[in-house]
Amino acid sequence: MAGELPFEKPLVELQDKIKELRRFTEEKGIDFSDEVQRLEQKAKDLAQQIYGNLTPWQRVQLARHPERPTTLDYIQLLFTDFIEVHGDRLFGDDHSIVGGIAKFDGHPVTVVGHQTGKDTKDNIKRNFGMAHPEGYRKALRIMQQADKFGRPIICFINTKGAYPGKSAEERGQSEAIARNLREMATFRVPIICIVIGEGGSGGALAISVGNRILMLENSWYSVIAPESAAAILWRDASLGMRAAESMKITAPDLFELGVIDGVIPEPFGGAHRDLIAQASAVKTVIAEQLEQLGHLTPDELIQDRYEKFKNIGKYATL
Amino acid sequence: MRKVGAPVLKDLFGKKRKFATVPSETLARVPASADMAKEAGTKEKEVPEGLMNKCPHCGTIHYSKDLEKNLRVCKGCQYHYAMSAPERLQSLLDEGVLTEEFDTNLITANPLDFPGYLEKIEQDKANTDLNEAVITGEGILGGNRIVIGVMDSRFRMASMGSVVGEKITRAIEQAIDRRLPFILFSASGGARMQEGILSLMQMAKTSAALSRLDRERLLFISVMTNPTYGGVSASFSSLGDYNIAEPGAMIGFAGRRVIEQTIRQELPKDFQTAEFLLKNGQLDMVVHRKDMRTTLSKLVEMHTSREGVEAWQESSPLKSH
Ligand SMILES: [Zn+2]
Numbered sequence: 005m006a007g008e009l010p011f012e013k014p015l016v017e018l019q020d021k022i023k024e025l026r027r028f029t030e031e032k033g034i035d036f037s038d039e040v041q042r043l044e045q046k047a048k049d050l051a052q053q054i055y056g057n058l059t060p061w062q063r064v065q066l067a068r069h070p071e072r073p074t075t076l077d078y079i080q081l082l083f084t085d086f087i088e089v090h091g092d093r094l095f096g097d098d099h100s101i102v103g104g105i106a107k108f109d110g111h112p113v114t115v116v117g118h119q120t121g122k123d124t125k126d127n128i129k130r131n132f133g134m135a136h137p138e139g140y141r142k143a144l145r146i147m148q149q150a151d152k153f154g155r156p157i158i159c160f161i162n163t164k165g166a167y168p169g170k171s172a173e174e175r176g177q178s179e180a181i182a183r184n185l186r187e188m189a190t191f192r193v194p195i196i197c198i199v200i201g202e203g204g205s206g207g208a209l210a211i212s213v214g215n216r217i218l219m220l221e222n223s224w225y226s227v228i229a230p231e232s233a234a235a236i237l238w239r240d241a242s243l244g245m246r247a248a249e250s251m252k253i254t255a256p257d258l259f260e261l262g263v264i265d266g267v268i269p270e271p272f273g274g275a276h277r278d279l280i281a282q283a284s285a286v287k288t289v290i291a292e293q294l295e296q297l298g299h300l301t302p303d304e305l306i307q308d309r310y311e312k313f314k315n316i317g318k319y320a321t322l
Numbered sequence: 323m324r325k326v327g328a329p330v331l332k333d334l335f336g337k338k339r340k341f342a343t344v345p346s347e348t349l350a351r352v353p354a355s356a357d358m359a360k361e362a363g364t365k366e367k368e369v370p371e372g373l374m375n376k377c378p379h380c381g382t383i384h385y386s387k388d389l390e391k392n393l394r395v396c397k398g399c400q401y402h403y404a405m406s407a408p409e410r411l412q413s414l415l416d417e418g419v420l421t422e423e424f425d426t427n428l429i430t431a432n433p434l435d436f437p438g439y440l441e442k443i444e445q446d447k448a449n450t451d452l453n454e455a456v457i458t459g460e461g462i463l464g465g466n467r468i469v470i471g472v473m474d475s476r477f478r479m480a481s482m483g484s485v486v487g488e489k490i491t492r493a494i495e496q497a498i499d500r501r502l503p504f505i506l507f508s509a510s511g512g513a514r515m516q517e518g519i520l521s522l523m524q525m526a527k528t529s530a531a532l533s534r535l536d537r538e539r540l541l542f543i544s545v546m547t548n549p550t551y552g553g554v555s556a557s558f559s560s561l562g563d564y565n566i567a568e569p570g571a572m573i574g575f576a577g578r579r580v581i582e583q584t585i586r587q588e589l590p591k592d593f594q595t596a597e598f599l600l601k602n603g604q605l606d607m608v609v610h611r612k613d614m615r616t617t618l619s620k621l622v623e624m625h626t627s628r629e630g631v632e633a634w635q636e637s638s639p640l641k642s643h
Contacts, residue, residue: 168584169585178559227519227521313523
């Protein structure tokens with residue numbers, strides 16, 4: 005099994021042993037079928053035990069899995085006629101954000117998402133999915149066009165965060181994110197946001213002001229990456245696990261906190277185990293949500309989005 | 323400039339005054355222990371806490387009263403000390419106070435059950451006499467009614483949690499209902515980590531409220547004071563029709579240390595100062611505290627007089643010809 009995670013090791017070892025026994029049976033003609041059967045049942049139970057009780061930190065690891073499907077994977081599987089567009093018309097073209105127009109069930113939509121790389125070379129081109137201001141401004145330009153032409157917007161969120169760099173600050177990283185938050189609130193079209201992997205802070209939020217926010221089961225979305233939180237709270241970045249456990253960053257946590265509208269289930273062991281099945285689950289959810297939002301007028305869509313965010317937060321009154 | 327010499331200190335020490343070793347701004351709240359007090363009597367640079375204050379930038383020693391009279395600006399180097407929210411309102415508004423304060427009944431909850439969070443809130447409440455890190459309300463500035471919000475960095479570094487986000491959002495909604503300009507003084511370390519994702523979402527909430535203010539064609543002036551970072555910088559504070567900052571204020575999305583660790587190169591000395599932002603096109607102006615009241619009054623006045631082409635035509639000097 006490629007790209008196994010530390011917590012999957014006992015399962016992988018067991019599966020290796022089963023393979024070995026099968027090979028023995030074939031090569032040496034000794035019958036291990038009873039033992040194989042027993043171990044297979046054991047492996048099934050173990051898988052259930054591991055994947056059925058994933059801890060927040062294990063989910064974080066799955067969300068970061070090198071083979072986890074990216075925005076472009078989903079675009080390819082969920083839409084037809086995708087035409088990618090480029091550039092913010094102000095400075096450049098940021099490859100850590102992709103977007104364009106496509107058809108969903110035969111209807112034109114606008115698609116925007118963070119894009120991480122599939123290998124080192126691609127990751128350098130994509131800046132590991134961490135956008136500069138020009139990335140957010142490209143996203144805004146594409147979404148404003150969707151608003152102009154009345155196309156629903158579908159956003160895929162997958163970023164460790166906005167890029168913390170000198171050039172990003174010089175070009176107004178704060179302003180780029182802030183402007184997106186304000187402008188997304190004004191669009192007269194349905195906006196559906198899906199966190200597919202990592203939802204790192206303001207960099208994730210910058211394309212997440214939607215009427216509906218959904219998260220894949222093993223994705224995370226947080227005010228700060230767990231390691232960074234640990235570095236600040238306990239001055240020790242290696243305590244990322246502890247931060248992940250205490251900061252309520254998983255999809256079920258966010259659903260309970262009233263931040264997201266639903267959790268999209270993942271195949272056993274994570275989205276990368278069965279991309280086709282995962283894409284199909286995402287497609288069903290988008291179709292459902294588009295159908296629901298289709299009943300709202302442009303003004304109602306704006307109001308719906310406003311109320312959604314207005315209601316997020318917990319405070320007490322004297 | 324008044325110079326404070328060792329003899330004065332010794333006299334004060336003799337009277338068992340409270341001392342702190344380095345009563346610069348950052349350490350002002352460190353309790354003066356008996357040992358520190360002993361030490362204070364022996365070193366010339368030390369000044370009595372409360373009565374005097376040493377500028378963290380240039381070392382000039384001020385009588386606290388003089389510093390207050392000077393709007394908490396160092397006479398030596400023009401360093402702008404942090405102002406509390408009540409001090410800020412006092413320095414700006416015609417009456418020195420709000421005519422109406424909003425939402426004083428909103429108080430902090432502990433949505434993530436974060437250990438020790440509410441205890442820290444209680445401490446800051448006791449130290450500041452505030453309920454949370456922002457005061458909002460209506461006031462009069464230069465004869466014009468405004469809605470104003472002022473963040474107070476003494477309270478949890480004025481980080482934005484649910485209460486801060488909600489109070490700012492409601493203040494913006496009040497500005498819309500009353501058709502008044504909105505001014506917000508930000509100072510913030512960023513997100514309130516103990517409120518996790520709910521803190522992040524306040525960025526979207528406040529910005530969405532500003533989109534309504536924008537649509538209603540009402541004025542929003544954002545004044546950034548030291549420091550304005552993270553989630554506050556990346557939401558309402560960058561969205562002013564006019565973005566103003568105080569001299570030397572540190573403003574940015576990511577902190578300097580994080581950036582240095584990421585890019586592994588040295589950053590310019592003035593990186594993320596108000597002046598750096600002005601140079602990079604991120605601000606309209608850097609305004610000295612002594613000029614803040616006048617500048618804001620003028621801006622408000624220019625947006626409060628009758629708007630539009632019609633008003634211009636009516637009052638145009640060309641009309642009489
Ligand atoms: Zn000074």
